[in-house]
Amino acid sequence: MNKSENLLFAGSSLASQVHAAAVNGDKGALQRLIAGNSALKDKEDQFGRTPLMYCVLADRLDCADALLKAGADVNKTDHSQRTALHLAAQKALRTISTGRI
Template sequence: MNRSENLLSPGSSLASQVHAAAINGDKGALHRLIIGNSSLKDKEDQFGRTPLMYCVLADRLDCADALLKAGANVNKTDHSQRTALHLAAQKALRTISIVRI
């Protein structure tokens, strides 16, 4: 069983699997999923977040790179109108704030 399967229930959709692979940093599973169905590379979850956004939030840069090479849309926004770049900037600012304390 790979790492992304640990997060999923038996009835999980492919969208859930691609998001789990992104969060868990399972580049192999992520690659297999997007090769099998290229629309999954920009698939939104219930928050409008794409796998690329989850790679950014979980510091899975190798998976983010794989998604970008597969043509993931960097300008896609979530329901709060944030892109993956916005999320990366917010995360960096939080890290800087914590370090200053």
């Protein structure tokens, strides 16, 4: 288990393997998990964040693509009423405002 995986399972908000696979960019594991249980593609964590949202936050575009192809709900909102698109826009604005393009 790598350092980020330890953080995922040591009491953090990422409570499931599907979220861990999404944030760590493990496309194979993500696809296997979803193939075994299609409901996992939209599984929410304690903040209402879905695997797609974690892909966006962690720049895991290949995993986001896999989730979208599996039918992940792009309109799902977290507890703050943000979708994956909202998170992507916020992230882009922060990147532009800090000059890290």
